[in-house]
Amino acid sequence: MNTEAWRRYLRFWRADVEDDVDEELRFHIEMREGEYVAAGLASDDAHTEALRRFGSLASVRDLCYRIGHQRERHVRFAEVMYSVRNDIVFASRQLARNRGFTMAAVLTLALGIGANGLVFGLVNALLLHPLPGVAAPERVVAVNNTHVSYPSYRDFARSSSALSGLAAFSDRNTAVSDGKRTEMVSAAVVSGNYFSVLGVGPSHGRVLSPGDDDPGAPPIAVVSAAFARRFFRDGVDVIGRVVDLNGMPVTIVGIAANDFHGMQLDSPEELWVTIRAWMALAPTSFNGLNLEGRGWSWLSMVGRLAPDATIQQATAALHTSAVNQDASYPDGYQTLAKTITSDNVVSAGQGRDLRNRTWNCRTRHGDSGCGGCNRASHSVRQRLQPAPCTGDEPAPRNRDSHGSGRWTTPPGPAVTDRKRCARARCLSRWPGGDASRDARTVTRNAARRILVRHGRR
């Protein structure tokens, strides 16, 4: 409906500004004219004199139009506001009268909005913004459901011609302190080429480089922009600062690109250190675990497709390497060839590691039959990867379905999953716990001793 038609429609009950002004001014001039005629002036002269006396008819008319329109707008706005206010008051009274209905309506709306927000958040994170900060995320390949040892990772990295680079990473919760404040952050222990493989640059300073993997390289870290802002309130001179990481000093050499927060959907990485530095920094945490041993499977892998290479070629190359490794190290704890398949080698830029997450949930709540296992038990499960293979261990009795490590049980009475989960929880409540223990040593008595020592029982 155009403006004119709308105005015509309005005129049924609302004054028309122009018509009203015209009529009012015409009335005035005609009355004045009549007065002059009565005083003896000729009709034409009377008209001229009336106009002279009136002044500039056109400008007065325009001014009156303007004032009238402005007033109309105000009146209309006031009417709308008044009716909206009345509606709100009426609705509030109705709602106050029917409490049950109100509660149901509010709950329905809240749940609906909440569910929509959640779904949109997931869609946004998984489909619209997969891997923020990562260059060409569709060329990034993640190896899901698979943890490998450091030497195994290096074998994979060497053999994969279809990948222009393969990086390894492992998420660790770490205490960071600058002497004044201490904070637990979600850190990632990564190979030196992590940033170059993901195509992530620094926003300040530099990111980690392959050279930082060399034995004897100084302990350095890169932090996320969000962490730099939060932890160092002043936000200046973050580069070159030395912070304590689990009690050991590391130098911050750079801040990663603003929106980059690693490969994890649910826990954004905020600090990155190299694998070498981590081992040097935290020897006690990994007491008995040998970086060069193949028994300690703890690294996830992510790669970037070489130009013109397809994900099928990359999968085939990784699978071949896995088969070779299985053949070369038959006493290894994993059969890599089983897990390095097209099911697990997926494009990280599309769909992310949703399947990995699903798998985690199933393992924690379904297969294990342990509904009470919390998130902490997941990290404990990672810590409880088997000890390095020494060759004299009993043959494994129990191998889990995904093959990325296993729970082994001591000879003797069967230990149920539920009991193992409970023991794992004991360890998780034990900060800085003795990670050298593997599942075999977490006996019922050991768990009890831990709790007694910490005054929990």
Added chain:
Amino acid sequence: MGKPSVDLFQGTLDVLILKAVSWAPVHGYSIARWLQQTTDDVLRIEEGSLYPALHRLEARGLIEAEWGLSENNRRAKFYRLTVKGRKQLRVEASTWARFAGAVASVLGATTQPA
């Protein structure tokens, strides 16, 4: 005619109009005539300027208007004072009285400045 005319101060017309409509509803033409007769045409108000002033006062809520029939049975817009307008008139009238009194006492002074 022939008498010296006086220019109106800014805003003076408003208070004159408020006074003019303070008795009964009147239309613009009769306000113009009343002003002319009451002031003996000293103010020589340009009649056209009356209407924007009337409409502004209406927009400010000091007067309100409705259409009615004039003395010669023609449709005319009649203005009357609102409660708000009456208060305003009282305030402005007393301000004017003080102002005029001050000017008069200056002009009627019999002692020279020290």
